[in-house]
Amino acid sequence: xxxxxxxxxxxxxxxxxxxxxxxxxxxxxxxxxxxxxxxxxxxxxxxxxxxxxxxxxxxxxxxxxxxxxxxxxxxxxxxxxxxxxxxxxxxxxxxxxxxxxxxxxxxxxxxxxxxxxxxxxxxxxxxxxxxxxxxxxxxxxxxxxxxxxxxxxxxxxxxxxxxxxxxxxxxxxxxxxxxxxxxxxxxxxxxxxxxxxxxxxxxxxxxxxxxxxxxxxxxxxxxxxxxxxxxxxxxxxxxxxxxxxxxxxxxxxxxxxxxxxxxxxxxxxxxxxxxxxxx
Numbered sequence: 001x002x003x004x005x006x007x008x009x010x011x012x013x014x015x016x017x018x019x020x021x022x023x024x025x026x027x028x029x030x031x032x033x034x035x036x037x038x039x040x041x042x043x044x045x046x047x048x049x050x051x052x053x054x055x056x057x058x059x060x061x062x063x064x065x066x067x068x069x070x071x072x073x074x075x076x077x078x079x080x081x082x083x084x085x086x087x088x089x090x091x092x093x094x095x096x097x098x099x100x101x102x103x104x105x106x107x108x109x110x111x112x113x114x115x116x117x118x119x120x121x122x123x124x125x126x127x128x129x130x131x132x133x134x135x136x137x138x139x140x141x142x143x144x145x146x147x148x149x150x151x152x153x154x155x156x157x158x159x160x161x162x163x164x165x166x167x168x169x170x171x172x173x174x175x176x177x178x179x180x181x182x183x184x185x186x187x188x189x190x191x192x193x194x195x196x197x198x199x200x201x202x203x204x205x206x207x208x209x210x211x212x213x214x215x216x217x218x219x220x221x222x223x224x225x226x227x228x229x230x231x232x233x234x235x236x237x238x239x240x241x242x243x244x245x246x247x248x249x250x251x252x253x254x255x256x257x258x259x260x261x262x263x264x265x266x267x268x269x270x271x272x273x274x275x276x277x278x279x
């Protein structure tokens with residue numbers, strides 16, 4: 001009986017894994033097909049056309065899109081990790097009147113849908129004269145994120161307070177407590193925040209659509225660029241239906257995120273494990 005349950009468990013795992021892997025396998029197969037066979041739903045192409053991977057760089061400004069996305073994602077992830085960590089440390093370490101109330105107000109902002117703040121944010125960036133630039137896509141991270149502040153605060157609270165009080169007695173400043181003691185101890189959790197924000201920024205389509213849609217296509221990010229390519233190749237827009245280049249581009253742009261998860265996997269697991277232990 002135990003053997004049967006083990007076989008059933010592995011069968012379920014295999015079925016779920018196959019369901020998640022199928023879109024990637026389909027994308028890989030479509031990227032190797034000629035124009036007329038892209039949507040034939042065959043996982044093994046009848047005709048393998050390796051030249052798609054060389055031609056895509058001439059058809060689309062993919063290198064520019066990758067560079068823009070990497071720049072914005074790295075800036076967003078780095079800035080939001082630093083600012084959220086500093087605010088979270090302030091809520092975890094300092095004791096001041098109204099601290100709990102301010103923290104509740106901060107958490108309440110997570111209840112606001114993104115559509116509510118969309119127009120005010122747009123008007124702010126328009127007033128500052130930064131429409132058509134990538135600044136609105138990473139500038140907001142200078143003020144932290146409510147979710148990341150909450151997450152980092154929980155990690156800071158898991159650290160023994162006596163450690164910080166001893167350092168304070170030795171003359172360590174508040175900035176020194178954060179930089180020399182707190183951050184090294186919660187580095188895995190900071191990497192979690194960095195990976196989450198990098199992925200969110202990399203996959204962000206709404207932001208570039210609003211702030212970059214009227215700019216030069218070479219300034220587009222990857223999601224907006226792929227959408228632009230789909231429109232350009234559409235026969236209704238005068239294109240020839242060369243969607244194989246879109247499939248190649250979509251496959252190539254997944255590699256940076258996969259590499260980031262592969263590199264940060266150890267830190268990611270360590271951060272989850274350390275966050276589950278109190279004290």
